[in-house]
Amino acid sequence: MSTGPRVVGQRLPRLDAPGKVTGTAVYAADFALPGMLHGKVLRSREAHARLLGVDAARARTLPGVRAVITAADVPDVRYGGALKDETVFARDKVRYVGQPVAAVAATTREAAEAALAAIDVAYEPLPAVFDVEAALAPGAPLIHEAWPTYTAIPILHREGNVCNRARIVAGDVERGFVEADRVFEHRFRTGMVHQGYTEPRAAVAVWDTSGQVTVWSNTQLPFEIQNTLAEILALPPSKIRVIVPGIGGGFGGKLRVGVEHFAALLARRAGRPVKIVTTCEEELTAAYPRQSTRVELKTGVTRDGRITAKAGRIWFDTGAFAGSGPGVASVATLVLAGPYRIPNLLIEGYAVYTNKTNCGSFRAPSGPQANFAVESQMDMIADALGLDPLDFRLKNIVREGDEGPTGQVLTAVGLEECLRRAAAAIGWADRRPTADRGKGLACGWWTTTGGSSGVYVKLNPDGTVALNTGAAEIGTAALTGAAQVLAEDLGVDLADISVVSADTFATPFDFGAQGSRTAFAVGNACRAAAADLRRQLCALAAAQWGVAAETLTVRDKHVVGDGKRIALVELARLSQASGGGLIAHGTFIAPPTAYDAKRVEAHVYPAFHSPSFHAHAVDLSVDRETGEVTLHRYVVAQDVGFAMNPTYIEGQIEGGVAQGLGQALSEEIVYEGGRVLNPNLTDYKMPTTLDLPRVESILVEHPSPVGPYGAKGVGEPPNIEPPAAVANAVAAAVGVRVTTLPITAEKVALALSGEATP
């Protein structure tokens, strides 16, 4: 390896490309079994109501109906992540419009729908709360009256409708404000948005005669689903096999159990395989979207632009169940502190119950919401102080060896380079080139999520290599990246690697496709497995030649040394003839990131592992009369540590920016009185290609000491900064500061006409 990497770092085509571009790849929604029934879920029509009765007798008699299940038919189990507050079906009461009440399986989808319509549900409406303010008001109705009795991880700080309050305290924030020359206070709001994955959530379940259930689903986390199903079905995990055939996008929306449990319960009742695929309406009313938030920021600054203190609060509307909320509220505090040197901090993140769908994780959970507030305020402060927003950031950003907000020591900090290169690329010196045209900047930091990964690596009879991983290929090409690492370290080509993935029986454990960790963690596990396999190969060759294994190396599909060489294909043959073939096991767990535990309370995520740093810049125009925004150019400079495959990193950046621009300008799930007004893709406005600018990617490489070849997580960050960058550019273009998301043309136009505060 003295000549530098041959495979890793190269722009090689992804391993799953042929199947995906020819339409032959099998996704979960494609998956079918003989005799399969179709399942449907009956969902609450009330936002908050006592459940007086669910009468399914008539539905059970309808033609084609093979199973109808209600709360009475399933184990009375509360499940969940950090907080176990959810049940399969509503039991005592319903808590949001869309909450499952019953499910049916029938020979056709139409028969299943007819059966849903034949189930009578009696509700007695209760007072409901639809936003954080109402949920926190004195005397507000409790979403979960029995919250103190729920099982939860002990560190959570809970009270009534608050299912966690995470906090960072550093220095003395009041003293910091005294030291400031100016103190700025601003409020922001962000809307609820959906991940917008192309494939809806889907699952097929079948039971065998031994009482084992197999579930094919498009989950990002097969091992978590295995455990959740074990809880829900009251079975040991060994009775539950979860397989991911393929995922048509997830972006965090497919982390938690979606329809797998309904499919499994219905299949058990019917004695036949059952498939469930959600509808678009179910996706937009009863999935795991990004939380809407309210943010308050108070920042103290000296006259020359040094930040002395920041007090920030962010409230997440987590909906009727905690879900990812307690964790997201924790992560948010690190984003809200920002990638800045601030000696005095008091940052709080609240996850608050309301009578809305259970929000979840969406690509960089909390990132866009908190970053929108932080980076909007940075520009507002810079404007007020008469500073250039880039200079103001450069005065305050973290640099090599600085402490993060919770005391972690930051290394491989590429932020200054990101900011300078993004600004240069967008032409920052000419920030307002023509009337109504402006440029905006935003920067941020993010984590590379930890958790362990295991891989098996097997030498095939032809000398090629099978990579067996528990991680699912979510679409990012992360497993191609991991395979590039493996190929590099085994001296073979990428095309020599085949991947088997995401089967809880057949593949080793993996923490899952989440948190920008797959290529990072699986890649490192591949490095360990490759080292093991090299040892085995050298030992086998050494035994043949009667030399010491230490004198041999693996290179270019051969073991070489002692003046000899032997091909991997020959070693494969020898190993199968003598020793049952060669299999190596590699594992990885990110080393813990040290932080100051005294600075955090009720915090589920106190430090960012192998943090990445990034800066975005956008050039746009605003139509002063209609408020319409036209995006001209978009630049991302992202510190990726090491670019395992630049092509797919650019793909992640382009996709993340597109998704972020949707959140910035057009997307929002709109609720009124507990009902979603736009549960369809006509009125839930994801951007089209005509709405999006060309995205220019600048890959900055400050290697992580623990990443494979120095790589950091790359998948989530591109989604974080677009809303703030756009808000700052709109302000630069026409002088209007929109502090709520999305920044619709309507908000801009009404603000420009002096009619409204955005």
Added chain:
Amino acid sequence: MSFECHEPSSVTDAVALGARFGEEGRFLAGGTDLIIQMRRGKVGPRHVMSLHRVSGLDRIEADGAVRLGALVTHRTIERCPAFQGPLQALVESAAVVGGHQIRNVATVGGNIVNASPAADVVPVLLALDATVTCLGPDGERTLTLDGFLTGPGQTARRPGELLTSVRFDQLPPGSATAFVKAGRRKAMEISVVCVAVRLTLDAAHARCQEARIALGAVAPTTLRARAAERALEGQPLTDEVLRRAGRLAAGECGPIDDVRASARYRRLLVETLVPRALRRSLERIGRAA
């Protein structure tokens, strides 16, 4: 959802089926509205009468008066050479309906009969003083498009009657049309507001001889802004006159608040887009002259 599907092969057969099923039947053209409404449970016809085997309804005749068969698709309008000049607003409006796949099948007759106040082609037809022809058991009748549209999703079409064509006169010299639309995104978008205008100038191009302004998505039906039209006719079209027409149009429309926009933003858009469309028409007349 269950229904019987019929495939009449002539206008006569279609009308006979229409007469037989009355309120329980629906004609299916491109299906881009009807199928969605059926899937969402908003309509539940017992009989669906597909028109795809009916020939002769998919033609544009433009020698003399223009006649569009009910099955003319948005794609056909977009590409029609006869609409590249003064009738350009037809192209502009057809080209922003849905995506390519939608425009390949969605028809002008369907767009009219669906009677969405946010329809894009309908305001242009209204600005062209179009008439529609319906054929039913009692024979053929022709109505003004303005009179045909009676409410959201409602028209003067009688049960079982088939809209067969829409017709309007060629424009006199010194005329142009324009269509502008506002929505939350630049494609695949339902109008938050759309505006179609037609201007005819006098021979000297000094004053406005005739003006039509039609507004979409700001009232229960596509709407003529008649006060604004009157404020233009006989006047030299200075920018102030155009802006005044915009203010008048904003005053005479009746928008609502919904998930797509607030009523006051819609009024603001009307006030802005009406003069913008008029300016574009004026430029076109100037270029043509």
